[in-house]
Amino acid sequence: MTTHTDKIFSLIESTPFLSNIIKKGGIQLKWVLTVSMLMVIVISVISFLLISISEQALIKANDKLCQTIAHNISSSESFLTAEKKPLKRSMILQDIVKGLSKTGIEGFVYAAVYDTQGIIAENKYTYAAHTNAKLHGKYYSKDLIKQFETIHTTVKEKIELTIDAKPTACYRYRVPFEFFKAKIGIIEIVFTEDAILGPVHRARMVMLIVAAILLSLSIYAAMRIARQMVEPIVQLTSGVIQVKNGDLSTRLTVTTHDEIGILTEEFNEMINHLREKLKMEKFVSESTISMIREKRDDELDLGGTRKNMAFLFSDIRGFTAMSEKLPPEEVVTILNEYLDVQASIIKKHGGDIDKFVGDEIMAVFEDKKKADSAVEAAVDIIESIDNLNKQRAKQGKITVTVGIGIHMGDIVHGRMGSKERMDFTSIGDAVNLAARLCSHADSQTILVSQEIIANLSKRKFKGKKLEPIKVKGKEHPIPIFQITGRA
Structure with missing residues (x-):
């Protein structure tokens, strides 16, 4: 029976006009048509058998009557x-x-x-x-x-x-x-x-009427059942579209206790997990997320590779003194506002936030023009914080400044830590020197190393050479430069 039904639907779908109607009607129309066809077949077969049996019985009865009459005459x-x-x-x-x-x-x-x-x-x-x-x-x-x-x-x-x-x-x-x-x-x-x-003809008419009533009731029942089946599916489809469009606030109502109800519950659980995942991603660098997507579970072992990268460290000046004077809630609000401004600019220039360490940002750049990108981001950060401070000062709010240090060089980049807790980060002399430059930078000042200057595009930025500084871990003073703006 199913094979014949499938053949019928295949024939319908091969006809463009009928196929268009079926597509618009969806599962509901297919279900109603299937039930209707089955009911027509069942009712037709039963009616045919009953009428045939009744007809044969009546003819046999009449044959017997005629035989009796003939016997009475001949007797x-x-x-x-x-x-x-x-x-x-x-x-x-x-x-x-x-x-x-x-x-x-x-x-x-x-x-x-x-x-x-x-x-x-x-x-x-x-x-x-x-x-x-x-x-x-x-x-x-x-x-x-x-x-x-x-x-x-x-x-x-x-x-x-x-x-x-x-x-x-x-x-x-x-x-x-x-x-x-x-x-x-x-x-x-x-x-x-x-x-x-x-009597057979009259019974046939009665059967046709009964069949029409049964078919109508079957179609009505099929439509009701189909609607109950389709509505959760339509709801699921709508939910999937909302998720595709980035709306993770979607939560579907479970209206049935069958497989579709289970699917709806699983969909809600999936949305919960996606929300949790997205929230967790905010605590992880984009490079870490990319690494996880590229690797299989069995490939997430400890290890790293040597890379040449540029590092930008930005530290809020006077944060410790401010945090001692203000309530913790207000301190966090101010800190988040300034960190958000810097993070947006770093991402805009192709950088990745490796981590936040208190009031300090560690960002990495690894594109072909990583020196230009890092310095561009630093200049934008200084300008944006100047503008933000002007607005906050007009409103009578507290303002803060930053100091930025940039350096580039070969480092080890990879998965570090323990098997139970890993961190995807960078270690090496280049990282340490960028951090040292940040700690030496004055308020709203950008300090860069000789390596950065050597890799910058010509006539793109303005700056000046400063006195070399002595940093921890280095035997000789390090040449440094201050970037004062764009050329």
């Missing part, structure tokens, strides 16, 4: 034996046949007894008896004579007669009339088809 053998004259015999048969027309048997058209030997009628080949008394004793046609010669058992035929000026379908039964086991005539009985199969 008058004793009367025929007692009467020697054929005319008298035919009169006896005429009374019997005439009596049949008065019984009120429904659908009875006529009965006749044809003489073929001159034994039951005065003359051979005449009507020995007929419900139409005018035909009694009359000769019948030569065609009938030929037909009767071949009849040796009961013969049933469907014929059409004109009754009350209307063509009427009838069943005609012809039974051999035997007298001491010798055929001496033919008994013919005719009934209208409607009398025999009328």
Whole structure:
């Protein structure tokens, strides 16, 4: 049954017009059509079987009735034996046949007894008896004579007669009339088809009405069930679209307790996990996230690679003194505002926030023009903080400044820590020197190393060379430069 249904839908989908209707109707229309087709098939098969069985039963009952009537006519053998004259015999048969027309048997058209030997009628080949008394004793046609010669058992035929000026379908039964086991005539009985199969025809109409009602109820029930099935799916689809558009506040209502209900619950759990993941990503650098996406679980072992990268450290000046004077909530608010400004600028110039260490930012740049990108970001940070401080000063709010240090060089970049807790970061002399430069930078000042200056694009920035500084871990003073702006 399913195979036939699939073939039907395949045929429909191959027709553009019907396929378009099916697509618009979706699962609901497919479900209703499937149920409707199944109901039509089931009702049709049941109706056909019931009607066929009823029709056969009625025809058999009528066959039996005709056999009984024929037997009653032919069982008058004793009367025929007692009467020697054929005319008298035919009169006896005429009374019997005439009596049949008065019984009120429904659908009875006529009965006749044809003489073929001159034994039951005065003359051979005449009507020995007929419900139409005018035909009694009359000769019948030569065609009938030929037909009767071949009849040796009961013969049933469907014929059409004109009754009350209307063509009427009838069943005609012809039974051999035997007298001491010798055929001496033919008994013919005719009934209208409607009398025999009328109850079947009426039952067929009733079945059609019942089938229409059942089909309507089935379609209604299928639509209700389909709607209950489709609504959660539509809700899920809407939720998926919202998630695709970045809305993770979506939460679907579980309306069923079946597989779709379980799927809805799992969808809600998935959204919860995505929200948690996105929140956690804010605490992890973009390079760490990229590494996790690129590696399989079994590849997340400790280890690193050597890279050449530029590092920018930015530290808020006077933060410790400010934090001692203000409530913790206000300190965090101020800190977040300044860190947010710097983080946005660093990302804008292709940098990645490696980590926040208190009031300090550590950022990395690894593109081809990493020196330019790092210095561009630093200059924008100084300008943005100057503008932010002007706005906050007008509002009577506390302002802070930053000092920035930039250096580049070869480092080890990778997964470090323990198997239970890892950090994807960079270690090396270049990192330490950038941090040292940041600690030496004055308020709203950018200090860069000789390596940065050597890799900057010409005539892009303004700056000046400062006195070399002595830093921890270095035997000789380090040449440093101050970037004062764009050229």
